[in-house]
Amino acid sequence: MKRKYGMVLGILLAIAALLGATGCVQPAPEPTKTVEPAPQPIEPPKKPPHPPIKSTGNVFYSTQGDFAFNIPTKWKNNCIVEERPSHLPTADWETSFIFAPGGNKSADGKPLLTVIRIPKAAYNTMLQKGGSKPGILLKTNEKYVWIGLLPSSNPYDPMSQKGKQFQALLIDYQILRSYFVS
Template sequence: MNKNKQKVIAILTALTFVLLAGCTDNKAAETPKTPEKQVETQAQGNQATTENNKEEQLQDGHENEADLKTFISKEGGFSLVQPEMWNDNVAPIEGKNAEMKAEWETSFHILVDGKVDKESSALMTITKMTKANYEAMAKEEGPTMGDKLGENDKFVWVMTTPQANPYEEKSDEFKKFNDMMLDFEFVKKNFKINN
């Protein structure tokens, strides 16, 4: 009888080991065994993270500094570091604006079929005006004239943006216009008054 008990115990013990081995997690088998494969897997993970970051930067307008270009307006007296997404998509139109009592005005428009769309609203406009004109306009009733980007002893620079997207909602231009918009904080951070 003792021999039968020993056989049963041995069989049950063996079955227990087999069951436990079958139920264990095979994660070790899934992990790459060679250092090259581990490095490759890590690189793929890093690449996905980099692509996600780039996508966030594109949406936000904040890209790698090496990709940024600086727009300089001699008459406007300022420079603006603009995002890479504006390259070949946005262009300025400059001139005087008597209605705003501006010394100089720079409007940034999207390009449609490679040409500046002058007939449509600008993505944003930077207006240079004398301090006296700025203060007089600030006292007038009505809509605000925009956000102040900077000032010196003689002039004030103001940024204005459109109230709405000027293009039809389902058009490519509508999406492009929305994609190219910059927020005030980005512009203020990248705006510099030239001496």
């Protein structure tokens, strides 16, 4: 009996050796070639269409004034925007950001910022005549110049509630430049 098992075991080993020698191993897969997609042209972002007066998030777009301004976060619910033809003789448009605590307009609301648009020819004439430059130059193109005007002082009693609120909302010209988008 031992002989029978030995013989069966020998046959099995012989078959295993034969299979190993004949290479019943699957061939390695061929490497696949990857084709990279052609680069797509990058399109510049499109400006969102905007109605005459609109605040989108923290960006205010003025179609009439032709500019965009990043409204400081601290101004949220503390100012309202008024746009109108300018009362200044050389300017043709102005946009004012009026102090309005809680977003409520009051008769004594004073501007935190006024942006005026002046025809470039009128601005250059004013400079040639030795006139002082009002505010700070924010933007210019071939037709217009945009000037930012900030209050020179707090128009309210500094010890009053309104005076303290107004003072906390003031920005300087350097900050104004960084918030002016276009």
